[in-house]
Amino acid sequence: MSKITVLLLIGLGVVVASQTTGCRRRPRADAGIDGVGAIAGWDGDHIYGEGLGPRFGEDGQYIEGQFPAVLFAFDSAQIAAEQRAQLDEVARFLRRNPQSRMVVEGHTCEVGNREYNLSLGERRALATRAYLIGLGIDGARLQTRSFGQERPAVFGHNEEAWRQNRRAEFVVAQ
Amino acid sequence: MNYRPLPLLAMLACAVLIGAAPFGSAQRANAQIVITKPAGEKINITLAPLTADQDPASALFMRTLRDNLNRSGWFQVTGAGQAEVAVSGQVQRRRDRLTVQCRATGTANRREFMAQSYHHEAADARRLAHRVADDIVQAVTGRPGIASTRLAFVGRTDQAAELFIADADGEGMRQLTRDNNIAVRPRWGPTGNVLTYTAYLRRFPDVFWIDLDSGQRRILANHSGLNSGGVISPDGNEMAVVLSKDGNPELYVQHLRTGRLTRLTNTPHANEASPSWSPDGREIVYVSDPGGRPQLYILSRDGGRPRRVTTRGSNVSPDWGPNGLIAFSSRIGGQYQIALLDPQTEHIRHLPMPDGADYEDPSWAPNGRHIACARRENFRSQIYILDTAGDAPVRLTTQRGNWYSPAWSPQ
Numbered sequence: 001m002s003k004i005t006v007l008l009l010i011g012l013g014v015v016v017a018s019q020t021t022g023c024r025r026r027p028r029a030d031a032g033i034d035g036v037g038a039i040a041g042w043d044g045d046h047i048y049g050e051g052l053g054p055r056f057g058e059d060g061q062y063i064e065g066q067f068p069a070v071l072f073a074f075d076s077a078q079i080a081a082e083q084r085a086q087l088d089e090v091a092r093f094l095r096r097n098p099q100s101r102m103v104v105e106g107h108t109c110e111v112g113n114r115e116y117n118l119s120l121g122e123r124r125a126l127a128t129r130a131y132l133i134g135l136g137i138d139g140a141r142l143q144t145r146s147f148g149q150e151r152p153a154v155f156g157h158n159e160e161a162w163r164q165n166r167r168a169e170f171v172v173a174q
Numbered sequence: 175m176n177y178r179p180l181p182l183l184a185m186l187a188c189a190v191l192i193g194a195a196p197f198g199s200a201q202r203a204n205a206q207i208v209i210t211k212p213a214g215e216k217i218n219i220t221l222a223p224l225t226a227d228q229d230p231a232s233a234l235f236m237r238t239l240r241d242n243l244n245r246s247g248w249f250q251v252t253g254a255g256q257a258e259v260a261v262s263g264q265v266q267r268r269r270d271r272l273t274v275q276c277r278a279t280g281t282a283n284r285r286e287f288m289a290q291s292y293h294h295e296a297a298d299a300r301r302l303a304h305r306v307a308d309d310i311v312q313a314v315t316g317r318p319g320i321a322s323t324r325l326a327f328v329g330r331t332d333q334a335a336e337l338f339i340a341d342a343d344g345e346g347m348r349q350l351t352r353d354n355n356i357a358v359r360p361r362w363g364p365t366g367n368v369l370t371y372t373a374y375l376r377r378f379p380d381v382f383w384i385d386l387d388s389g390q391r392r393i394l395a396n397h398s399g400l401n402s403g404g405v406i407s408p409d410g411n412e413m414a415v416v417l418s419k420d421g422n423p424e425l426y427v428q429h430l431r432t433g434r435l436t437r438l439t440n441t442p443h444a445n446e447a448s449p450s451w452s453p454d455g456r457e458i459v460y461v462s463d464p465g466g467r468p469q470l471y472i473l474s475r476d477g478g479r480p481r482r483v484t485t486r487g488s489n490v491s492p493d494w495g496p497n498g499l500i501a502f503s504s505r506i507g508g509q510y511q512i513a514l515l516d517p518q519t520e521h522i523r524h525l526p527m528p529d530g531a532d533y534e535d536p537s538w539a540p541n542g543r544h545i546a547c548a549r550r551e552n553f554r555s556q557i558y559i560l561d562t563a564g565d566a567p568v569r570l571t572t573q574r575g576n577w578y579s580p581a582w583s584p585q
Contacts, residue, residue, distance in 0.1 A: 051420045052398035058376045075466070110553065113490035113503065113534065114579065115359050115403060116461055116468050118372070118379065119416060119423040119445035122400040126422060144399050144418065145378050150335065150356045157553045 050133060053140035057103045061174040067093070069153065069167035070128060074111070077123040079131050087128065090170055091135040103171040104128045106146040107153070109162035114148060121146035128168040143173075214564045216250035217314065219243060223254070223262035224276065231272050231296040232265045235303045238343075242307035242321040245343060245568070247543055247561055248314070257281050259314055272296040278310050288313035300345060320539045324583045325546055326350070326360040326369055327557055330576040337371060338577070339386075342539070342559075344570040350384070359448075359535070359579045363406040366585040370394060370404040370413065381415055395428060403448050406430070407455045407475075414449035414458050425449055425460055427475065438477045450494045451475075452517075459483070459492040459500050459517070470502060472517060483520050489513075491535045496584075497542030503534045510534045512547055512560060525560060528567055533560070537582045546570065548578035 106125030125144035308319030381404035399418035444464035487506035
C-alpha cells in the first residue's frame with residue numbers, strides 16, 4: 001500500500017471518527033502526521049475516541065508475541081513515524097484473518113505514579129487501536145488492556161529497560 | 175475533625191475539664207477538649223500508676239498501650255515525675271478475659287479526664303490496648319485516636335501484587351488476597367469494612383469490592399477497557415471511577431445500587447486518574463494531563479467546569495483528608511515528595527523532605543494529622559507514617575520486600 005493511500009485512509013478515518021463521536025477537535029494538524037512526525041491515534045495527542053465494543057478475551061485461547069511491540073517516548077501516547085510499518089503489518093494480518101480479534105495491551109516504564117501509569121498505558125493502547133481503525137480495521141475487533149508499569153517486558157532499573165517497556169503489545173484472541 | 179497547628183502564644187492552655195464518669199461497665203467519660211498544645215509539643219503522660227499483673231497478656235497490653243500513646247503524636251510517655259497526665263488503675267487477667275480499670279487524671283489539678291473499665295478476650299490484648307489508647311487520646315486532647323485504625327496496602331513480588339492489611343502500628347499484618355494476580359491501589363469505603371481496588375482476575379483491569387467482615391468479593395466495574403481508581407463516596411451510595419469504555423480514560427460517577435453512570439469529564443486530549451472525594455461528597459479531586467504533565471483538578475460531583483489547582487512539576491495521587499486538606503505526591507525536580515493543598519486558598523505546603531528518597535501515594539489518617547505513604551529508594555518501597563506536625567517519619571512495614579499504595583481506614 002502506498003504512503004498516499006495510508007494517508008488518505010487516515011484522513012477518511014478522522015472525518016468519520018469526528019462525525020461519529022462528536023468530539024470537538026483541536027485546531028491543529030488536519031490528519032495523520034503533526035509537526036514532529038508522530039501520530040497519536042491521529043493528530044498528535046487527540047485520540048478520536050471511538051468507544052470500545054463489548055469485551056472479549058476474558059477467557060479462551062490467545063497468542064502473545066506474534067508481533068513485535070510498538071515503542072513510545074516517555075510520557076507520550078504518540079505513535080512515532082518509525083513504528084508505523086509494524087502497525088501496517090498488524091493491520092495486514094487482521095485483514096487477512098477476518099475472524100481474528102485482538103487485544104492491544106498498553107504498558108509504561110516504572111517511572112512515575114502507578115495509577116497514573118495505568119491511564120497512560122490505556123491511552124497508548126487506545127492510540128494504537130485508533131491507528132489500526134484508521135487503516136480500515138473494524139474497532140469492534142480491537143479491545144484494549146492497560147497494565148501500566150505492572151508487567152515490564154524487561155526487568156532492570158535503567159534507561160534501556162525503560163525504553164523497551166514503554167510499549168503496546170498485540171495479543172491475538174481466538 | 176479539624177486539625178490546625180495552633181499559634182505559639184496559645185501554648186499550654188490548660189482548659190478546664192468536665193465531670194468524670196465513675197468506674198463501671200463500659201461507660202464513657204463525656205470530656206471535651208481539656209489540654210491544648212501546639213501540635214509539635216507533647217503532653218507528658220505516665221503509666222506508672224497503672225498496675226498490671228504478671229500475666230503475658232497484661233504485659234502485652236501495657237507494651238502496646240505505651241507504644242500507641244507515643245505513636246498518637248500528642249503524648250510522650252514519661253516517668254511519674256514530669257507527667258502532666260497520669261493513667262492509674264489495674265490490668266488483670268481472669269481466666270480468658272483481660273480486665274482493665276483505668277483513670278486518666280491531670281497531675282496539677284487532680285481533675286479527671288476519663289474513668290472507664292474494659293473487659294475483653296485476653297487473646298486479643300493488643301486490640302484492647304488500641305481502644306484504651308484511643309479513649310485516652312480522645313478524652314485528653316479532644317482528637318480522635320488512630321490506634322484502632324488499620325492500613326491496607328500492596329505487597330509486590332516479581333510475579334504478583336497482592337493486598338495486605340495491618341494495624342496502624344504495623345502489627346497484625348495479614349495477606350488479604352492470594353490470587354497470583356496484580357492488585358492496584360486499594361481504597362477504603364466510608365464504613366471502614368470495605369475495600370475497593372483494581373485487579374486483573376478476568377484478565378482485564380476491573381474494579382473489585384471486598385467486604386472485610388464477610389470476606390466476600392464482587393466486581394463493581396468491568397466495562398471494556400480500563401476500570402481503575404474506584405473510590406466510594408462519603409455517603410456510600412456512589413463510586414468515582416476512571417473508565418475508558420467511550421474511547422479515552424475519563425472520570426465517571428457510578429451509582430452503586432442502580433449501576434447508572436454519569437460521565438464527568440470530556441477530555442479527548444488528556445488522561446484522567448486517581449479520584450478522591452471531598453469530605454462532604456460534593457467535589458472530587460483527580461489527576462488530568464491536558465498540558466502534558468499530570469496536575470490536580472477539582473470538579474463538582476455534578477460535573478461542570480473543572481478547576482486546576484496545581485501548576486508546577488508533576489502532581490499525582492491526591493487524597494482529600496477529613497481536615498479538608500488534599501495530600502498529594504508532587505515531583506518538582508527529580509524527587510517525589512508529599513505536599514498539602516488547601517483547596518480554598520489553593521495554598522500548597524510541601525512537607526519537609528527528611529532524605530533523598532521518593533515519597534508517594536499519601537493517605538490521610540482519620541485524625542487529620544498523620545499520613546501514610548510509600549517511601550521509595552533504589553526502586554523498592556516501604557510504608558512510612560509521616561506526621562504533618564513535625565514528628566520524624568516512622569516505618570510501618572518491617573519485612574523485606576516491596577510495599578506501597580497504603581490506604582488508611584476511616585475509623
